[in-house]
Amino acid sequence: MHIVRLNAENIKRLSAVEIAPNGNLVEITGKNGQGKTSVLDAIYWALAGTKPIQGKPVRDGADTGSVTLDLGEYVVTRKFRVRDDGEYTTSLxxxxxxxAKYSDPQKLLNALVGDLTFDPLDFSRMKPLDQVIALRALVPDYDFVEADRLSLKDFNARTEVNRDIRDLQARVEAIIVPDGTPDERVDLAALMEELQKDLEANEAARRHAEKVNSHTAAIATLEEEIQRGRSDIARLQAEIANIEKNIAARELGIEEHRDLIDDLGLAPAQIDTADVRQRIAESETINRNVELKKQRRKLNAELRDKTEESANLTGSIAVRKAAAAKAVRDADLPVEGLELTEDGVLLNGVPFDQASDAEQLRVSIAVAGAMNPRLRVIRVRDGSLLDDDSMAALASYAEANGLQVWVETVQSGREAAIVIEDGHVAKREEAGSDA
Incomplete structure (x- = not known):
């Protein structure tokens, strides 16, 4: 569907203009301030709703203005009326x-008009990621929205997992286990039992020694008494018999004590408890290190699981990226050499924003045409960016793709160009004399 005829009266700088386009490239040219931009704005205002209409759409000195577009299948008319306060009203x-008139005309037009119809260079002005999103509309066999949703879900999950990984790594690194720490705890109860037995044995040895010392002391006492008795013999001759009797009794006691000592046998040796005491002292440190070792082993297992989970999520995202890339490669994009990447659009392998102004305009027009399958009309206000070769290429592209491209240029010398002078379409001979 194309514009078959445009009629505009008292719109901006236009007085009365009627244009019946001939061919796919409609070049509107003329000096600045003559009304050529008003022609393209008239098309814009007729189709795009009230939002883009400027504050003063009606020509100075006029009370009303109108735009009529004959689209073949439909006739679109937008009228303007200036109020007494200088504001305006409009109807469509x-x-x-x-x-037959439609009850909701703007809704009908919105279904016909693509997002880039009125200014294809909106595409070139987009951020790279927005360009990618816009071009996704041209890849119908792949659900980018669902893929983005799943990738965002995996990305957020991976972010959480990676946060857990960093936390686990920090916790693992914070646990310092000395070299040589065993895997199992020291049996402190067994060591205490061993110490208790050693202490009991030492106590028995001590009691044995006390008994021996007691008997030894008794022997010493008796021997001292014998010595005193023998010393008294000289002085106590009268008592010799009695003393000897006492001596004999004490000697008998000595023998009895010696027999008792013999019965006791040799005293057991003292056991050195330093080793077990040292092991008991070290057991607390060892057991603490064992617990640290177990804790570190557990954290490392969790870390391995989280790392594997993160890798799986990364793999899922990569698979969807690959599927999206394949869908783009398989799609019939409107310009040869146009590619979509995750971060932006490439033209012949070069970032789109590094292409020349003419290349960007050419691609933007092609994208706009691909996005506008019903009303094949595109408005280009920056046609002066195109040289003769680019303009010829644009005309060929428009014809090959069934587009009607309205291009605004300045002082074109092309014969088919429609020259606007003082709000009117200039006659060919007039246009030629001023060119």
Missing amino acids: TVANKDG
């Missing part, structure tokens, strides 16, 4: 070939 009608 869309009728079919039989003259």
Whole structure:
């Protein structure tokens, strides 16, 4: 669907203009301030709703203005009226070939008009990621929204997992286990039992020694008494018999004590408890290190699991990226050499924003045409960026793809160009004399 005829009256700088386009490239040219931009704005205002209409759409000195577009299948008319306060009112009608009017004309037009119809260079001005999103509309066989949703879900999950990984790594690194720490705890109860037995044995040895010392002391006492008795013999001759008797009794006691000592046998040796005491002292440190070792082993296992989970999520994202890339490669994009990457758009392997102005305009027009399958009309206000070769290429592209491209240029010398002078379409001879 193309514009078959444009009629505009009292719109911006236009007085009365009627244009019946001939061919796919409609070049509107003329000096600045003559009304050529008003022609393209008239098309814009007729189709795009009230939002883009400027504050003063009606020509100075006029009370009303109108734009009528004959689209073949539909006739679109937008009228303007200036109020007493200087503001304006506007109305829109869309009728079919039989003259029947539609109850919601703007809704009908919105279904016909693509997002880039009125300014294809909006595409070149987009951020790289926004360009990628716009071009995804041209890849119908792949659900980018669902893929983005799943990738965002995996990305967020991976972020959480990686946060856990960093936390686990920090916790693992914070646990310092000395070299040589055993895997199992020291049996402190067994060591205490061993110490208790050693202490009991030492206590028995001590009691044995006390008994021996007691008997030894008794022997010493008796021997001292014998010595005193023998010393008294000289002085106590009268008592010799009695003393000897006492001596004999004490000697008998000595023998009895010696027999008792013999019965006791040799005293057991003292056991050195330093080793077990040292092991008991070290057991607390060892057991603490064993617990640290077990804790570190557990954290390392969790770390391995989280790392594997993160790798799996990364793999899922990569698979979807690969599927999206394949869908783009398989899609019939409107310009040869146009590629979509995750981060932006490439043209012949070069970032799109590094292409020349003419290349960007050419691609933007092609993208706009691909996004506008019903109303094949595109408005280009920056046609002066195109040289003769680029303009010829644009005309060929428009014809090959069934587009009607309205291009604004300055002082074109091309014969087919429509020259606007002082709000009117200039006659060919007039246009030629001023060119």
